[in-house]
């Protein structure tokens with residue numbers, strides 16, 4: 001006779017097994033940030049020097065970032081610098097990225113956010129020209145269901161405080177945002193989650209453009225989408241996905257950890 005259980009039982013079992021089996025190396029935050037840069041370079045997020053990846057430092061009001069002037073594909077743990085709440089260099093040999101001022105606005109207003117990835121990848125950038133929000137209409141991209149905001153106008157290069165206020169207000173309490181005429185941003189509790197979401201928001205934008213070229217997009221059932229959203233964001237599943245992308249990038253970029 002077939003075994004039939006409520007779906008919650010399978011979710012609980014999956015979580016338990018993930019916690020047991022999906023272990024990831026204990027990289028420090030500089031290594032995780034460098035790995036995120038390399039992963040996103042491999043995934044086509046590179047746009048010369050545009051885009052920034054930051055993480056909270058251990059001391060309140062401090063932030064890690066890639067030294068300005070380097071591309072994502074040049075990131076190493078040793079060229080990640082630490083700055084204060086006004087972008088003054090505290091640690092490391094390099095230049096603080098002046099475009100990171102708008103990240104500070106998000107960190108100030110979202111105490112749970114510990115990592116931010118902002119990039120201009122080709123499909124998110126193309127979608128951002130159309131004036132329509134991201135459609136989270138596929139199982140693989142359900143983590144954006146009711147979790148991706150949209151800023152419908154472009155406030156200019158985000159080096160001032162006004163742009164920080166506009167972007168953090170538009171983001172609200174969501175994890176991601178599509179920025180018109182600009183790109184994408186993911187603000188998450190961990191570096192791993194910000195990295196994985198950034199890979200998948202670009203995938204979602206690519207799917208949306210492919211589907212929209214043929215016809216209108218059918219929406220997901222909200223209850224099923226919410227279930228898939230939570231499933232995709234289980235911390236161990238996110239960690240394992242990050243670990244997979246990290247292994248892939250480390251096979252050719254082992255120096256990223258140095």
Ligand SMILES: [Zn+2]
Nearest residue numbers: 050051182183
């Ligand atoms: Zn940007």
